[in-house]
Amino acid sequence: MKKYEFWFVVGSQLLYGEEVLKTVAQRAEEMASLLSEKLPYPVVYKVTAKSSDEISDTIKEANYNDNCAGIITWCHTFSPSKMWINGLANLQKPWCHFATQYNREIPNEEIDMDFMNLNQAAHGDREHGFIGARLRSSRKIIAGYWKDEDVHERLGKWMRTAVGAAFSKEMRVMRFGDNMRDVAVTEGDKVEAQKKFGWQVNTWAVGDLVSEMSKVTESEIDALMEEYKASYDIATDNIDAIRYQAKEEIAMEKLMKREKCSAFSNTFQDLYGMEQLPGLASQHLMSKGYGYGGEGDWKVAALTSVMKVMGENANGSSAFMEDYTYHLVQGSEYSLGAHMLEVCPSLAEGKPRIETHHLGIGMNEKDPARLVFEGKAGPAIVASLIDMGGRFRLIVQDIECVKPIMEMPNLPVARVMWKAMPDLTTGLECWITAGGAHHTVLSYDVTAEQMHDWANMMDIEYVHISQDTTVESLEHDLLVSDLIWKLK
Ligand code: MN
Secondary structure (H helix, E strand, O other), X not given: OOOOEEEEEEEOOHHHOHHHHHHHHHHHHHHHHHHHHHOOOOEEEEEEEOOHHHHHHHHHHHHHOOOEEEEEEEEOOOOOOHHHHHHHOOOOOOEEEEEOOOOOOOOOOOOOHHHHHHOOHHHHHHHHHHHHHHOOOOOEEEEOOOOOHHHHHHHHHHHHHHHXXXXXXXXXXXXXXXXXXXXXXXXXXXXXXXXXXXXXXXXXXXXXXXXXXXXXXHHHHHHHHHHHHHHOEEOOOOHHHHHHHHHHHHHHHHHHHHOOOOEEEOOOOOOOOOOOOOOHHHHHHHHOOOEEEHHHOHHHHHHHHHHHHHOHHHOOOEEEEEEEEEEEEOOEEEXXXXXXXXXXXXXXXXXXXXXXXXXXXXXXXXXXXXXXXXXXXXXXXXXXXXXXXXXXXXXXXXXXXXXOOOOOOOOOOOEEEEEEOOOHHHHHHHHHHHOOOOEEEEEOOOOHHHHHHHHHHHOOEEEEEOOXXXXXXXXXXXXXXXXXXXXX
């Protein structure tokens, strides 16, 4: 990961004289330093903006600086917005307008016209807001006091999202083989994906992977086996199967590092020369931050990797997921999510077990080793990215994960159980109406608001299914949205 930072650009003007500008600069420095302590990425005070040239130069610099993941603006005094137009019109980085104020309270005794001239955020930020609206700029607006925890929480989430956008622009995806035959929803326009998201999606032959596997040494496998032993309980006597997964993991990671890829997809229909579908191998790679999509689903692979970066510590609890089956008992309705093998252990409650079982689907000569566990309880989201033809649509649904209500002792894969919002059947009708896929990214730490912001940064359609969604309102929104996106 790059050393990402955010630039703090504070609006003012020359009208008030040197003294005021000096105070503004000092305070901006103080605010940036506190925010840097509280937020996940540093805030660098860049300039007190007083002229069009100053703003244009700062924005040009921000566009070309790889470490700058976005700008945060705020107007301490009034800052006439026409001098912001030339700069903002060229801004290529995410923008947060932070509507705050240096002082928390109106000071009863101290307040006079000097105080009023210095502390003008209430009207300065409105002038600044107008130009954002007038330019139709994509921006995040966060209002609140700069020392408050809930404000730090929101700014932090926006920062993580902006880093997700920066990461996305450099992402490379390695496809082993093509998509599963005849499947529609895993298809998509890779040229459009690169234009919108920056994703470079390319294919490598499974033969390249098999050849790389043949070069993996026993001592490399021994070292990875130690990592497996430290992280997981080994609940099988079939050590050879685990060592084979280790060999697959080492080879895949070498290829991805060589090609600077951070996500990959494969398919059970194309494992030529391999004894097992990578299960444990893919799961352990995911825990290290690699995105994965089954059946050649490169869109979900890339989105998983981006959402991991947007989560806690830049490798959050986000993972490739698939809707598998329902529990339709009235009043106790649940969805069960899993996959053939490949569920990321970042979702696990407790220590995952390594097991080996027969896998009937695909070309497995041997029983593949995989991690088996239950998902954590807690609020989460599922996100699906689909290609509507001419545009991408991101669908996000709020869910509440629960401890699975039964043990399912014969289910040989990791599983997550949840309640969908607003309820299972309404949520399902909404999901199907919007065209959401069976493959999703499930995340415990990336919020729907972050995904909305990310969709705005990427300039794609966003659909949110929440506690308040009805099928009727959603149908109406999709109809309007379809018209708008055809015009865009
Ligand atoms: Mn699948």
